[in-house]
Amino acid sequence: MKNFSLTALLVLGALIVIPQIAQAQPGRQRPPQVVSPEVLEDGKVAFRILAPNAESVRLVSPDLGNLNENGALTKNDSGVWELVFGPVKTPGPIRYRYNIDGVTVTDPVNRETSEANATVFSMAYVPGLDFMQLADVPHGTVAEVTYFSKVLDKFRRMHVYTPPGYEKGDQSYPVFYLLHGASDSDDSWSTAGRANLILDNMIANGEAVPMIIVMPDGHVGRMDRQERGMQMQKFVKEFADDIVPTIEKNYRVKSGRENHAIAGLSMGGAQTLDIALNDLKDYGYVGVFSSGIFGLRRRGPEASNDQPTWEEQHLEVLKDPELKQGLKLLWFSTGRDDFLVETSRASVDLMKKHGFEAVYEETDGGHTWVNWRNYLRQFASQLFQDTPAEAKK
Structure with a gap:
């Protein structure tokens, strides 16, 4: 009993002394608490x-x-x-x-x-802005999906949005491939672009049908001064050979071009046109945000001067009347102050020259996410339905 009491006193004394020692030591003050942003x-x-x-x-x-x-x-x-x-x-x-x-x-x-x-x-x-704020509505899921790219011989990542209720059911959904711009990543559309919240709110308000949205990494590597990450044709091939098969294998995606859409901003818009014109039979809806055909006279920085123009490369598809009949929407939108506005106008003119019913809308503003989030909302409201919903202004 005496030993126990002595031990208890020693412990109690230590508890009293330790805080005093800590307070007496210099440099142990609590730093200012910072709230940011x-x-x-x-x-x-x-x-x-x-x-x-x-x-x-x-x-x-x-x-x-x-x-x-x-x-x-x-x-x-x-x-x-x-x-x-x-x-x-x-x-x-x-x-x-x-x-x-x-x-x-x-x-x-x-x-x-x-x-x-x-x-x-x-x-x-x-x-x-209500259309992209977190609201008390059913929410979909954004998953980080890792896959192996045979084209690039390495593991890659994409983000995939599935609509509310996807995990609990067994129905299939239309698929919308959404591409980012230069210097961004597969993470950008769901963070800076708030694509998942925009679609959650649109679906809840009856402005869009439930759909799967696939947001891949449009760069094949890290960008540097030589822009090695912008090898666009490698991505176009990877998209067809690796990304689409991965989605169709692992997600309940409806078949038929009437259930397939693709759109992209800036670099992603140029990639969209390449992908869609390579496989136009697979896409019923095509959207180009603040973009167009880069280098209409020549293929671009990856090509030498003796290569055919973009128009010459895709001439067979451009002239095919049957492929045009199955294309439900070819939609362009660009800001009047955007540095690519002339590229957009020239691209629309080229598509119309070959009989495409291209829709072109010019808006206020420039090459910014402020426009691209609005373009996503407008484009998504027109997808996969006989009578497109009108996205509220």
């Missing part, structure tokens, strides 16, 4: 990062325009740098990073990210 009520966004030893911190964002003049953060006495930006003109996702003394990093206190081909962005979200 913080969306404020007036539509502004506060970006913060703890970097007490930094000389300068700047905000870097492909979605906020030119930040050379208003992208600098200011440091307070606690070593926390802050920039209140805005109000943001258009609600939605914002990809951003920090440049700290010349080194670009993601936000260490923000777990929301968006992958690109050669980097990762942190993500902020400014609410305000």
Whole structure:
């Protein structure tokens, strides 16, 4: 009993002394708690990062325009740098990073990210547009799917959206292949593009039919100054030989071109036209966002001057009247300020020259996700139904 009491006293004494020692040790103070990003009520966004030893911190964002003049953060006495930006003109996702003394990093206190081909962005979200916000509706699932590409001789990844109820049923669904642009990745359409939430809301509101959406990696490798990742014809072959067979083997996909759609933005739009014109009998719906035929006179940077033009390469398909009859929709849309607007116009003219009923819409804005999310909504509302739904403006 005496031994027990002595042991208890020693333990109790240690519990009293240890916190006092810890408090007395220098450098053990709790660092400032940082909240970042913080969306404020007036539509502004506060970006913060703890970097007490930094000389300068700047905000870097492909979605906020030119930040050379208003992208600098200011440091307070606690070593926390802050920039209140805005109000943001258009609600939605914002990809951003920090440049700290010349080194670009993601936000260490923000777990929301968006992958690109050669980097990762942190993500902020400014609410305000109902069609792409997380809502109390049935939700589909986005899966990261790994497959082996025989064309590229390596394992690859794509993202696949299945609509609400897919896992519980046994019915088959139409499939929509959705391609990203240059420097982005297979992750981009479901993060920066919010494709899954857009479709969840559209399906719930009766604006779109339930469908499977396949979002592959349009780059065959890491982009660099030689743009080795933009070997578009390798991806076009991989798409036909590896991606489509993987989907049709592992998902309940309806057969027939009337149940198959493909669309893409920028680089993905050019890839879309190549894929669709190579196998037009397999696609009933084709969408081109902020894009067209790259290098109408020549195939592009991968080709030499003695190669045939894009039109010459696809002339047999372009002239085939039966293939045109089964094509339910060929839809182009580009912003008036987009640097590819003339490419879009010339591509539409070429398709019309060969008897295609191409639909072309020009919108406000430029080469941005603000437009591409809207284009996705408009295009998806027209898929796989005899009387297309009208996406609400």
